[in-house]
Amino acid sequence: MTRQRTVAIIGGGPGGYESALVAAAAGASVTVIENEAMGGAAVLTDCVPSKALIATSDFMSRFASAGRLGVGFEGAGEDQHAEAHLIQINERILALAQAQSHDIRAQVEGTGVRVCRGAGRVSAPGKVTVESEDGVEEISADVTLIAVGTRPRTMPAAQPDGDRILTWQQIYDLKELPEHLIVVGSGVTGAELAHAYLGLGCAVTLVSSRDRVLPGEDADAALVIENVFRRRGMQVLNRSRAKSAERTDEGVLVTLEDGRTVEGSHVLLAVGSIPQTRGIGLEDAGVEMTESGHIVVDRVSRTSASGVYAAGDCTGVLPLASVAAMQGRLAMAHALGDAVAPLNLRGVCANIFTDPEIATVGYSQADVDEGRVEAKLVTLPLSTNPRAKMRNIRDGFVKLLVRPGSNTIIGGVVVAPQASELIFPIGLAVQNRLTVDQVSSTFSVYPSMTGSITEAARRLHSLDY
């Protein structure tokens, strides 16, 4: 009889808990070590809470456009408006996150995995040490997976106090809606949360060090979002790098590198993340890391140390919960001898939860413009889509990228309300190398937003190349 393999997983976020499920299904004896709660930052402070906050904000925003669909509110004064009750909103979000964490723990433990509350570190080859309230325990592991995630980066001259100067992990303790929120950083987290608080009724200033918001995203999509932000009253300061944030008697003062200042009631720092990889024995175990502290992994999540794998944000591969989970699954499949196809980042569907949302998959227009891939492309504004007209959707587009010759779809962008729900057919096409003809000959509902996807594919068929 073969000996049961032992697996130790440090970190119970998507990278950790998904790998635990795979390892348990493969018959291994699995321990997950988590120093906060199962679900990780994804569930407790980052992904789940922010999307729940945005759900409330989007709901409120719909009231503002009700008039354009002919809806009025009877029996109230002229200035009737929806109002955000932040205590209730935050209570709901935190309860939802706790419930999700609880469900994950129950699911993981239900497969026989041991969940250990404490801080884990690699103490020797094949050994993981857990420090908890109950003392110190050493666990032997044939396979170790590091999935310790990241924490918010702060700036030396802008230290969060959890009250007025905040990281995104501290906003759910606020008892009152900020009067004027200054968001420093216009990447995905900054843009999403600036949009969320604007929708809740705050005055928002977005401080962006670059030429435009969302610098890493499709330029056309980012332009749509920036225009929408401004139209709705957000102050967007481009080419403005924040140097410091300090408290004043009334609120906060943010000083920019060029000497300008911005006054507000609160400031939210969204200036990136730091991997939590230092001081947990990785250097001594021979795990190669980058200067930034990210763990170097290959496409099946192996590190440079034998028997040690890593998954999720701590690898710096692509900071998404879905990617963390996939890296964790691949690691365990590889380590425990199951069939495994290496990680394919071209198939990752990603979404930015602004309004409209930006969803992307596969190659981007920047890849084409910068010569990394040859493609023909079509951009179809949603303003011509009948369903969009009915729903009073004014902003957005569908963009498809196609490989010349084979006419296979290699990438796409959707900018639309709930684009996260519309990108999947394009993801399916990219992953399975479907041609524009296969997509355009597939029925879409009339009228529907997906009609723009089949229409874009039709246009690409008739594009001579």
Ligand SMILES: Cc1cc2nc3c(=O)[nH]c(=O)nc-3n(C[C@H](O)[C@H](O)[C@H](O)COP(=O)(O)OP(=O)(O)OC[C@H]3O[C@@H](n4cnc5c(N)ncnc54)[C@H](O)[C@@H]3O)c2cc1C
């Ligand atoms: C505001 C925000 C919104 C986001 N929204 C989305 C989204 O909508 N969709 C999406 O796909 N991604 C989103 N992300 C990204 C997503 O949250 C991350 O990609 C995901 O959390 C990565 O999972 P992980 O398992 O690597 O790490 P984490 O979720 O960070 O989990 C790591 C866990 O390890 C624990 N840990 C760390 N060190 C130790 C130790 N030594 N011992 C024991 N435990 C330890 C930590 O406490 C933590 O619980 C968002 C991120 C942010 C910041």
